[in-house]
Amino acid sequence: AFDVLVIGGGPAGAAAAVYAARKGIRTGVAAERFGGQVNDTLAIENYISVLETDGPKFAAALEAHTRAYDVDIMNLQRAEKLIPAAQPGGLVEVQLANGGSLKAKTVILSTGARWRNVNVPGEAEYKNKGVAYCPHCDGPLFKGKRVAVIGGGNSGIEAAIDLAGLVAHVTVVEFAEQLKADAVLVKKLHSLPNVTVHTNAQTTEITGANGKVNGLRYKDRVTGVEQHIELEGVFVQIGLVPNTEWLKGTVELSKFGEIIVDAKGQTNLPGVFAAGDCTTVPYKQIVIAAGAGATAALSAFDHLIRN
Numbered sequence: 001a002f003d004v005l006v007i008g009g010g011p012a013g014a015a016a017a018v019y020a021a022r023k024g025i026r027t028g029v030a031a032e033r034f035g036g037q038v039n040d041t042l043a044i045e046n047y048i049s050v051l052e053t054d055g056p057k058f059a060a061a062l063e064a065h066t067r068a069y070d071v072d073i074m075n076l077q078r079a080e081k082l083i084p085a086a087q088p089g090g091l092v093e094v095q096l097a098n099g100g101s102l103k104a105k106t107v108i109l110s111t112g113a114r115w116r117n118v119n120v121p122g123e124a125e126y127k128n129k130g131v132a133y134c135p136h137c138d139g140p141l142f143k144g145k146r147v148a149v150i151g152g153g154n155s156g157i158e159a160a161i162d163l164a165g166l167v168a169h170v171t172v173v174e175f176a177e178q179l180k181a182d183a184v185l186v187k188k189l190h191s192l193p194n195v196t197v198h199t200n201a202q203t204t205e206i207t208g209a210n211g212k213v214n215g216l217r218y219k220d221r222v223t224g225v226e227q228h229i230e231l232e233g234v235f236v237q238i239g240l241v242p243n244t245e246w247l248k249g250t251v252e253l254s255k256f257g258e259i260i261v262d263a264k265g266q267t268n269l270p271g272v273f274a275a276g277d278c279t280t281v282p283y284k285q286i287v288i289a290a291g292a293g294a295t296a297a298l299s300a301f302d303h304l305i306r307n
């Protein structure tokens with residue numbers, strides 16, 4: 001059995017594995033895709049001390065750092081079920097999609113999250129070529145340009161307010177009749193001079209030319225008329241979904257499906273910790289996920305020496 005078994009190989013999982021392995025304890029990582037969301041990222045300019053890198057390079061560095069230690073890396077392995085320890089101090093079991101099963105004294109869940117897609121023509125084609133999901137990450141790339149934000153919930157309106165300070169103009173496109181964000185955010189949004197809001201607007205296409213976004217097409221759901229807006233960027237803000245479906249019924253989750261953790265990364269199950277985008281941690285960022293992974297590993301080590 002492992003002392004520490006990490007599920008997920010993104011920034012949180014890699015940091016957890018490095019911290020655990022440095023304690024000289026038996027450490028394993030099972031990940032569906034080592035590197036995680038970072039693999040899909042173009043430029044990374046906010047990982048402190050690294051002025052600029054790109055996603056694939058960062059993912060390779062995560063793996064190299066983890067491989068520098070005695071860590072059993074099981075890549076391309078999807079966890080399907082977690083079985084809590086039968087008695088205090090017992091082993092936690094994780095069952096894999098390939099039929100295998102892993103046992104460990106402590107488990108760190110770091111399965112991350114995924115941005116919900118709008119699934120319209122152009123979205124996949126222009127991903128990272130004008131289509132973006134993270135305003136904290138990619139906002140500065142659109143300085144002085146025109147962008148749209150799809151989604152009028154809290155994350156969409158926060159993104160629109162944030163972007164309005166950076167870009168030339170922001171158009172908010174919301175499917176429903178009204179913006180769903182908190183009233184205080186909506187009020188702030190309406191006070192900004194360079195924002196236009198379209199409600200009852202169904203995005204039908206993200207258009208582009210020469211490999212770059214050049215506009216967004218939406219249908220006015222009241223009149224049925226199609227409109228085309230010229231712009232350079234589209235931020236899709238219709239939800240971040242934690243990869244925790246497989247934990248439903250075993251680990252305590254928030255109403256958004258995030259694993260509920262305390263400041264030490266402890267879940268409701270003894271010996272089971274969690275870190276990164278799959279948890280209730282505020283703000284989903286690489287530096288935050290990596291820090292949370294370190295916290296969870298140190299907490300797991302603390303748990304081991306006490307049990």
Ligand code: FAD
Pocket residue numbers: 007008009010011012013030031032033034035036037038040041042043044045046047077078079080110111112113114115133134137138243246275276277278284285286287289
């Ligand atoms: P993830 O990176 O999501 O990793 C999750 C890991 O778990 C993966 O290895 C995955 O394969 C694995 N996994 C999932 N389910 C299972 C399962 N059932 N069994 C086994 N393994 C599983 N943040 C920044 O700080 N700066 C940026 O510039 C930036 N740009 C971004 C650009 C894009 C396009 C995206 C999508 C995100 C960006 N982010 C950025 C956010 C950042 O990537 C995440 O906050 C960070 O990757 C979270 O790390 P994590 O380890 O918690 O999860």
